[in-house]
Amino acid sequence: MAIGLHDSQVKNPVLRWIDQRLPVVTMIQKEYGVFPTPRNFNYFWNFGALAMINLVIMIATGIFLAMHYTPHTTMAFDSVERIMRDVNYGWLLRYVHANGASMFFIVVYIHIWRGLWYGSYKAPRELLWMLGVVIFLLMMATAFMGYVLPWGQMSFWGATVITNLFSAIPLVGPDIVTWLWGGFSVDNPTLNRFYSLHYLLPFVIVGVVFLHVAALHITGSNNPLGIDPKGPQDTIPFHPYYTIKDSVGVVAYLIVFAILVFFMPNYLGHPDNYIPANPLVTPAHIVPEWYFLPYYAVLRAVPDKLGGVVLMFASIAVLFVLPWLDTSPVRSMRFRPVAKWFLLLWLVAFAVLLYCGGKPPEEPYVSISRAATFYYFLYFLVILPLLGRLERPLSLPESIARPVLRGGGPLPAGAAAQPMEKA
Amino acid sequence: MSVFGNTVRATFRALALGAGLLLGASAGAAPALAAGEATAIPDHRFSFEGLFGTYDRASAQRGFQVYKEVCAACHAMKQLSYRNLRELGLSDAEVRAIAATVDVQDGPNDEGQMFERAARPSDRFRSPFPNENAARAANNGAYPPDLSVIAKAREGGADYLYALLTGYSDPPDGVTLMDGMNYNRYFPGHQIAMAQPLNEGQVTFHDGTNATVEQMAHDVATFLAWAAEPEMEERKRMGVRLIMFLTILGGLAYAVKRRIWQDVH
Numbered sequence: 001m002a003i004g005l006h007d008s009q010v011k012n013p014v015l016r017w018i019d020q021r022l023p024v025v026t027m028i029q030k031e032y033g034v035f036p037t038p039r040n041f042n043y044f045w046n047f048g049a050l051a052m053i054n055l056v057i058m059i060a061t062g063i064f065l066a067m068h069y070t071p072h073t074t075m076a077f078d079s080v081e082r083i084m085r086d087v088n089y090g091w092l093l094r095y096v097h098a099n100g101a102s103m104f105f106i107v108v109y110i111h112i113w114r115g116l117w118y119g120s121y122k123a124p125r126e127l128l129w130m131l132g133v134v135i136f137l138l139m140m141a142t143a144f145m146g147y148v149l150p151w152g153q154m155s156f157w158g159a160t161v162i163t164n165l166f167s168a169i170p171l172v173g174p175d176i177v178t179w180l181w182g183g184f185s186v187d188n189p190t191l192n193r194f195y196s197l198h199y200l201l202p203f204v205i206v207g208v209v210f211l212h213v214a215a216l217h218i219t220g221s222n223n224p225l226g227i228d229p230k231g232p233q234d235t236i237p238f239h240p241y242y243t244i245k246d247s248v249g250v251v252a253y254l255i256v257f258a259i260l261v262f263f264m265p266n267y268l269g270h271p272d273n274y275i276p277a278n279p280l281v282t283p284a285h286i287v288p289e290w291y292f293l294p295y296y297a298v299l300r301a302v303p304d305k306l307g308g309v310v311l312m313f314a315s316i317a318v319l320f321v322l323p324w325l326d327t328s329p330v331r332s333m334r335f336r337p338v339a340k341w342f343l344l345l346w347l348v349a350f351a352v353l354l355y356c357g358g359k360p361p362e363e364p365y366v367s368i369s370r371a372a373t374f375y376y377f378l379y380f381l382v383i384l385p386l387l388g389r390l391e392r393p394l395s396l397p398e399s400i401a402r403p404v405l406r407g408g409g410p411l412p413a414g415a416a417a418q419p420m421e422k423a
Numbered sequence: 424m425s426v427f428g429n430t431v432r433a434t435f436r437a438l439a440l441g442a443g444l445l446l447g448a449s450a451g452a453a454p455a456l457a458a459g460e461a462t463a464i465p466d467h468r469f470s471f472e473g474l475f476g477t478y479d480r481a482s483a484q485r486g487f488q489v490y491k492e493v494c495a496a497c498h499a500m501k502q503l504s505y506r507n508l509r510e511l512g513l514s515d516a517e518v519r520a521i522a523a524t525v526d527v528q529d530g531p532n533d534e535g536q537m538f539e540r541a542a543r544p545s546d547r548f549r550s551p552f553p554n555e556n557a558a559r560a561a562n563n564g565a566y567p568p569d570l571s572v573i574a575k576a577r578e579g580g581a582d583y584l585y586a587l588l589t590g591y592s593d594p595p596d597g598v599t600l601m602d603g604m605n606y607n608r609y610f611p612g613h614q615i616a617m618a619q620p621l622n623e624g625q626v627t628f629h630d631g632t633n634a635t636v637e638q639m640a641h642d643v644a645t646f647l648a649w650a651a652e653p654e655m656e657e658r659k660r661m662g663v664r665l666i667m668f669l670t671i672l673g674g675l676a677y678a679v680k681r682r683i684w685q686d687v688h
Contacts, residue, residue, distance in 0.1 A: 039687055081502045081572065084654070091654040092661075236687060244680045251673035255666060262662025263474065266575060274576035274651075275568070284611075 031217055036235035037242055038223035040400050044118075045221070045242075046249030047111035053250060054104045055209065059202050061097040065090075069149065071195035073188045076151035077276045095265040096257075101143050102268045103257050105291035108136060116343060119331030120222040126323035128215040133319045135208050140292070142201040145194040147289055152273030157286045159186045159194070165299070168306040185279065226331025227396055234400035285360060293357025294350055298376070300361045301369040311373065318380045325380055327388025335394040339387045346379040462608050464579040464586045467641070471581075471648060474663065477656050478649045480512040485628050486646025487511065489639050491521075492626050494570065497562060497617075499550035502571035503650055506544035510653060511646075518544050525549045563603045565616030574644075574651035581648040583609065588640035591619040 008019040008026060019025040068087050070079035083090035112132070115121055121129035148159045163180050167173040182189030220229070229235050236242075260267065268290055272283050288296050298315050302308035318325075333340040349372040356372065359365040470479035487508065490500070505522040509515065522542040527549050530537035542549065550569075552558035559566050568576075577583045586609040594606035594613075604614040621639045628634055649655075 078502070085502065085507075091658065095658075240683050241687065244676065244683050248673065248676045248680050251669055251676050255669045255673065258662060258665050258669060262658050262665065265658070271576050271578050274572045 031238075032243075033237065033239045035217070035238040036220070036229070036232070037238045038221055038229055038400055039234060039236045039241075040223050040225060041221070041242065041245070042224050043245075043249060044110070044114040044224075046246055046253075047107050047114060049246040050107045050249060050253050051104065051111055052209065053253075054100060054107055055202070055205060058097065058100050058104060059206075061093050061100065062199070062202065064093050065097055066199060069195075071149065071192050073151060073191055073277070076149060076191060080150045092261070095261045098269065099257065099260040099265060101146065101289070102260070102291065103253070104139065105143070107253070108139065109291075112136070113347070115222075116346075117333050117340075118222055118224055119226050119326070119328075119333070121323045122326065122329075122331050123323065124219045125215075125222065128212060128219060129323060130320055131208055131212040131215060133316065135205055135212060136319075137316065138201055138205045138208065142198060142205065143289065143291070145198040145201070147273075148191065148194045149198060150273060151191065151277045153275045153277055153281070153283050154270045154273040154286070156186060156277035156279065157283055158288055159190065161286050162288070163190075165309045165312075168309045170306070222331060223400060224332060225334065225397055225400055227400065230399045287358055290354070290358070293355075294353035295357070297353040297357035297365075297369045298373050300357075301366065301373045311377075315373075315376060318377065322380065322384075326384045328384075328391065328393065329388075330393040330396065335396055336387075336391060337394060338391045339384070342379055342383050342387070346376065349373075349375045349379075464583050464609060467582050467585045467644075469581055469641075469645060469648065471645070471655065474659060476659070478511075479645060481630060482642045482645045483511045483649050484513065484646075485630070485632060485639075486642035486644070486649075488628065489621070489626055489643040490570070490646055493620055493639075494643065495548075495551060497551055497558070497567035499552070499567075499569045500548045500571045500650060501550055501569055503548045504544065505542060505546060505548065507650075507653065509544075511649065515544075522546060563616060567617070570647055570650065572651045574648045576651075580651075581644040584644040584647055585640050587615075588621055588643065589637055 005020040006023040006026065008016050008023065010016040010019045010025050015025055065083065068079065068083045068090065070076055080094065083094050085091075087093070115129060115132070144158075144162060148155045163177055163186065166180060167177045169176060178184060180190070181187065182193060223229075270287065270289075287293070295312050295315060299308040299312040302311050328336065328339065330336055333343060352368060352372040353376065356365045356369040470476055470482065490498075505518055508518050508521065513521070522544050525542040525546075526539045527542045527546050528537055529540050532538055552561065555566055574580045574584060579586070587607060590607045590609040592606060592608065594600055598606065598613070600606060600614055604616060605618050606613055607615045621636045621643075623636060624634050626634050626639065632638060652658075
C-alpha cells in the first residue's frame with residue numbers, strides 16, 4: 001500500500017485503483033453490504049427504503065416533466081394538457097408524478113407510524129428522528145407548491161388560502177403575504193417562484209435524507225422489540241437479508257402504485273383542478289390534497305385565525321420534542337400495555353382529523369375536529385410524559401436472538417443453527 | 424358504472440386500504456363535492472368502464488357529430504386537434520375533409536396581414552368565440568366552458584354528462600327560475616343557463632341510428648370521455664401487463680426471500 005492511499009480489500013484492479021483513492025466501494029460494502037442489522041425486522045421496516053425509491057421516482061419524472069412544462073399563468077394549464085396528449089408517454093410521466101406524491105405521503109406516514117409505535121425516536125436516535133421531521137416538512141412544502149403548477153382552480157385557490165395563513169402573523173403578516181406572492185394576489189410571480197422552489201426543494205430533501213441515513217448508520221436501526229442488539233447473534237448483514245426483504249416490499253409497493261396510476265389516476269385528485277384557474281370564481285369548497293387534510297382540520301378547529309395557524313404548525317412542531325416528551329425508557333409498544341392503547345387512539349384521532357378535513361367546516365365536523373385535535377395534543381403533551389412514570393412496562397426479552405429462536409417457527413431451537421441447504 | 428366496474432373499483436379501494444391510510448384516500452377524494460349538492464348521479468353503462476373497457480368508436484364518432492352540429496355553437500374544445508379524430512377510426516381523408524369545412528385565422532403573412540384559410544388536420548378545433556368576454560356577451564352572461572377535459576372536471580365524469588343532458592324538465596311546483604335559467608335535475612343548484620341542448624331527431628346520424636335524446640347524450644358523453652382521456656385504452660393495457668409482470672416478479676422475490684432467510688428463522 002502506497003502512503004496516502006486507502007487500504008482497499010477490493011480485488012478488481014480498476015475498482016481497486018478507484019477505491020484506494022476514493023473508498024466508495026468500501027463504503028457501500030460497509031454500509032449496505034455487511035452492515036449489521038437487527039435480525040427481527042418486520043415489514044414495517046421496508047418503508048424507509050420505499051420512501052427513498054419514491055423520492056428517486058419523483059425527481060426522475062419531475063425532471064422530464066419540467067422539460068415540457070411552461071410556468072406562466074396563461075400557458076401552464078395548456079402545457080400540462082399538452083404533456084398529457086402530445087408528449088410521448090407524457091400522460092404516464094404526469095400520472096406517475098401526481099400519484100407518486102400521494103404514494104410518497106402514504107409511505108412516509110406509515111414510516112412515521114412505525115417510529116411512533118416502536119419508539120424509534122428515543123435515545124440515541126433523537127437527531128435521526130428530528131431530521132426525519134425536517135424531511136416531512138420539506139415534503140409538505142414541495143407537494144404544496146407542486147400542486148399549484150397545473151394552475152387549475154384548486155391550484156390557484158389552494159395557494160391563495162394557504163399563503164393567506166401567514167397574514168395571521170401580528171403586525172407584519174400582510175406584508176409577508178405580499179412578499180410571498182410577489183404582488184398583491186396569487187399571480188404569475190407566485191407561479192414562477194413556486195416552480196423554482198418546487199424544483200429546488202427535492203434536492204434539499206436529498207441532502208437531508210443523506211444526513212438522516214448517515215445518522216441511522218451511527219446509531220444503527222431500532223427493531224420491533226425496541227432493545228439494543230447485544231452481539232453478533234442478534235444481527236445479520238444487510239445484504240442479502242434486507243436487500244431481498246426490501247425487494248419484496250418494493251414489488252408490493254409498485255403494484256399499489258400501478259393500480260393508482262393505470263386504473264384510477266384521478267381518484268385522489270380533485271375534479272376542479274381540471275378547470276383552469278379563475279381568480280373571479282371561487283370553488284364551492286376549497287380543499288387541499290388528501291395528505292394535508294389532518295392539518296387542515298386542526299386549522300379549522302380553532303375559531304381564531306392566528307390560533308388555528310399556530311396550532312396547525314404546533315401539530316408538527318410537537319414531533320421535534322417528542323423524544324423528550326416520552327419519558328418511558330421502553331421503546332417498543334409491545335411492552336407498554338397502557339401506552340399502546342393511547343397511541344392507537346391517537347391514530348384514530350389522526351384518521352378522524354383526516355376525514356373531517358375533507359368535510360365542510362360545519363357541525364358536526366367542527367366539534368369532532370376539536371375533540372380529535374384536543375386528544376392529538378393531549379397524547380403528546382400530557383399522556384406520554386405521565387405514562388413514563390405511571391406505567392409498568394412488561395419485562396423486556398434478554399436479547400433479540402432469544403425470542404426469535406424460541407418463537408420463530410415450527411423448528412426446534414437447535415435446528416435454526418443448521419446451515420442452509422446447498423442452494 | 425356497471426356492476427363489474429363497481430366491483431373493480433371496490434376491489435381497488437380495498438387494496439388501497441391495505442396500503443394504509445385509506446381513510447385518507449376516501450376522505451380525500453370525496454370531500455369537496457358537498458356544496459350545492461345536486462341529485463345523486465345515476466350510473467349509466469358505458470363501453471369504456473372496467474379494467475378492459477374501450478371506447479365504442481361508432482358511438483364516439485356519432486358523439487363528435489353531435490358536438491360539431493350542436494355543442495360547438497357555444498363550447499370550445501381547444502386542447503384537441505382535428506388530427507386527433509383519426510384515433511376515433513376516421514380516415515385521413517375524412518379528417519382532412521372535416522378540417523377543411525372550418526376556416527381558421529393564420530398569419531401574419533409576408534405583408535404582415537392576418538388571413539383566413541381552411542383548417543388542416545394539425546390545427547386545433549376552432550373555438551366559437553374569440554375570448555371569454557365574447558362568449559359571455561353572446562350567452563346572457565354565462566360562460567360555456569371548454570369541453571376538452573370536461574369529463575375529468577366534473578364529479579361523476581361521463582355519468583354526470585349523460586345525466587345533465589337528459590336531466591331537463593319543467594321546474595317542480597314551488598320552484599321559480601331566475602330570468603333566462605332552465606331547470607335541470609342534476610345540475611348543482613338545479614338552475615342552469617344552458618337551455619336543453621338536445622332534442623329528438625336534432626341530428627341525422629349517417630349510420631341510421633335513431634337520434635333520441637338519450638342516444639345523443641350517450642354518444643356525446645362517450646366522445647367527451649375520449650376527448651378528456653385519449654390515452655385511457657393504452658393506459659389500461661399497459662397497467663394490466665405491468666401488474667401481471669409485477670405479480671410474477673413479486674412471487675419470485677418472495678420465494679428468493681424465503682430461501683435466503685431459511686437459515687435465520
